[in-house]
Amino acid sequence: MSIPIPQPSTIPFIGNVTSVEREVPLRSFRLLARTYGGIYQLNMLGQKLIFVSSYDLVNEVSDDTRFNKRVAGPLREVRNLVGDALFTAESNEPNWGIAHRLLMPAFGTLAVKDMLEEMRDISNQLLLKWERPNALIDPSDDFTRVALDTIAYCSMSHRLNSFYTEQQPEFAVAMGDFLRESGARFTRPRVVQALMQGATAKYKADMKTMKDLADQIVATRKAHPTPKHDLLDIMLNSRDPKTGQAMTEQSIAENLLTFLIAGHETSSGMMSFMVYFLLKNPEKMRKLRAEIDEVLGDRPIQYDDFAKLPYLIAVMRETLRLAATAPIRQTAALKDTTIGGGKYAVKKGAPILVISWELHRDPAVWGDDAEEFRPERMLDGKFEALPPNAWQPFGFGFRACIGRAFAWQEVCLVMASVIQRFDLSFADPSYTLELKQTLTIKPKDLYIRASLRSGAV
Numbered sequence: 111m112s113i114p115i116p117q118p119s120t121i122p123f124i125g126n127v128t129s130v131e132r133e134v135p136l137r138s139f140r141l142l143a144r145t146y147g148g149i150y151q152l153n154m155l156g157q158k159l160i161f162v163s164s165y166d167l168v169n170e171v172s173d174d175t176r177f178n179k180r181v182a183g184p185l186r187e188v189r190n191l192v193g194d195a196l197f198t199a200e201s202n203e204p205n206w207g208i209a210h211r212l213l214m215p216a217f218g219t220l221a222v223k224d225m226l227e228e229m230r231d232i233s234n235q236l237l238l239k240w241e242r243p244n245a246l247i248d249p250s251d252d253f254t255r256v257a258l259d260t261i262a263y264c265s266m267s268h269r270l271n272s273f274y275t276e277q278q279p280e281f282a283v284a285m286g287d288f289l290r291e292s293g294a295r296f297t298r299p300r301v302v303q304a305l306m307q308g309a310t311a312k313y314k315a316d317m318k319t320m321k322d323l324a325d326q327i328v329a330t331r332k333a334h335p336t337p338k339h340d341l342l343d344i345m346l347n348s349r350d351p352k353t354g355q356a357m358t359e360q361s362i363a364e365n366l367l368t369f370l371i372a373g374h375e376t377s378s379g380m381m382s383f384m385v386y387f388l389l390k391n392p393e394k395m396r397k398l399r400a401e402i403d404e405v406l407g408d409r410p411i412q413y414d415d416f417a418k419l420p421y422l423i424a425v426m427r428e429t430l431r432l433a434a435t436a437p438i439r440q441t442a443a444l445k446d447t448t449i450g451g452g453k454y455a456v457k458k459g460a461p462i463l464v465i466s467w468e469l470h471r472d473p474a475v476w477g478d479d480a481e482e483f484r485p486e487r488m489l490d491g492k493f494e495a496l497p498p499n500a501w502q503p504f505g506f507g508f509r510a511c512i513g514r515a516f517a518w519q520e521v522c523l524v525m526a527s528v529i530q531r532f533d534l535s536f537a538d539p540s541y542t543l544e545l546k547q548t549l550t551i552k553p554k555d556l557y558i559r560a561s562l563r564s565g566a567v
């Protein structure tokens with residue numbers, strides 16, 4: 111016999127809406143997990159949402175044979191722009207399969223290795239900017255420029271040149287506004303949304319700005335093929351090994367936009383949190399700096415160096431444990447079932463939200479010091495020895511992140527170069543972490559200063 115899933119008391123018509131704050135919903139979801147346990151449910155405007163966050167339950171729903179990604183909430187809205195491209199497709203949509211099979215090898219470690227010099231081109235622009243003496247730096251803003259320019263340059267050989275303007279370029283602003291609005295739209299009741307014609311007009315204009323650029327890049331490349339073997343070239347000229355089909359031009363444009371959307375805030379948020387954790391834990395920063403100095407001295411980092419920087423890798427893993435920048439994923443059962451050893455009934459298709467910020471702090475896996483930033487727990491085979499699905503900042507299964515190797519190499523390159531070259535400090539030494547939530551999570555109002563180390567490259 112199953113028992114009811116714990117739920118805070120509800121208010122007629124609106125259910126549990128008042129249990130969730132608007133500014134940083136993740137904070138409420140975490141607080142509720144601490145109050146109600148590893149599973150609870152909320153009734154949000156008539157829809158029942160199940161939240162799971164303990165290791166045991168997350169591990170159980172991380173099973174492709176029983177549960178599958180659910181495209182809902184903000185992701186549903188992002189579909190307005192990118193349709194059935196990789197990130198926003200249902201798993202059974204044919205275009206997902208075609209793009210997945212075509213692009214998996216193109217995003218593999220070997221393929222990404224060839225992108226190193228293009229990544230360095232962009233990363234150097236950040237280093238030059240930070241050399242300006244004693245400038246007040248907004249790391250989230252500058253890392254966003256790096257991440258966005260890097261994907262645009264590596265995937266379609268297009269330069270967004272975000273570092274050449276004081277404000278972000280038009281395309282980047284349109285994308286930021288579009289994502290913010292996509293996040294807001296799904297929380298609005300339909301009648302309210304219908305009344306917001308100004309917001310809708312702006313939303314459509316932003317979509318047009320982005321679509322036009324993507325369409326234009328695809329059309330130009332088709333008219334003028336280049337010998338360059340970038341992701342755009344692969345999408346235009348390869349065939350799906352299973353069906354022999356080519357991707358349509360529309361699907362190519364939508365996937366290009368998807369790389370930009372899925373790959374910029376996540377990576378930039380990760381680098382911002384990494385700076386935050388290292389500044390908060392100076393002895394870890396010293397340890398990382400010592401490793402980088404020993405391996406690199408004052409020469410630029412090369413591909414072979416990544417394997418010689420285990421502490422850097424551990425810092426990156428630990429950063430994504432404590433601050434998974436894509437903090438929630440949705441899944442749903444393929445048929446009516448129970449979880450928790452028969453305890454809780456779960457209906458087919460019912461929304462299940464996996465809260466990785468809690469999963470990544472479950473003392474059953476991480477121990478009593480789970481709240482501490484301690485990269486050592488990811489070193490010397492300990493990461494490889496973790497129980498399955500205990501660390502999942504890149505999602506799960508066949509719908510997991512396709513850009514993982516890309517992001518990993520980019521963050522290694524940028525962060526090793528930054529720490530090799532600069533002494534960093536909080537602009538406000540008393541800074542305490544607050545979160546900013548859009549589709550992803552970032553540190554709020556974090557400002558730093560960077561000074562060039564003497565004798566640096």
Ligand code: MNH
Nearest residue numbers: 196197372373376377436439503504505509511512513517
């Ligand atoms: Mn990425 C899916 C996290 C970088 C492109 N990504 C996901 C998912 C998570 C995720 C979590 C699963 C979402 C879900 O279940 O609904 N991604 C990250 C993080 C980083 C990241 C934490 C950086 C750090 N992602 C990138 C980069 C790119 C990218 C860089 C592209 C260049 N991600 C994707 C795509 C998907 C995805 C595309 C969807 C894959 C699919 O469903 O087939």
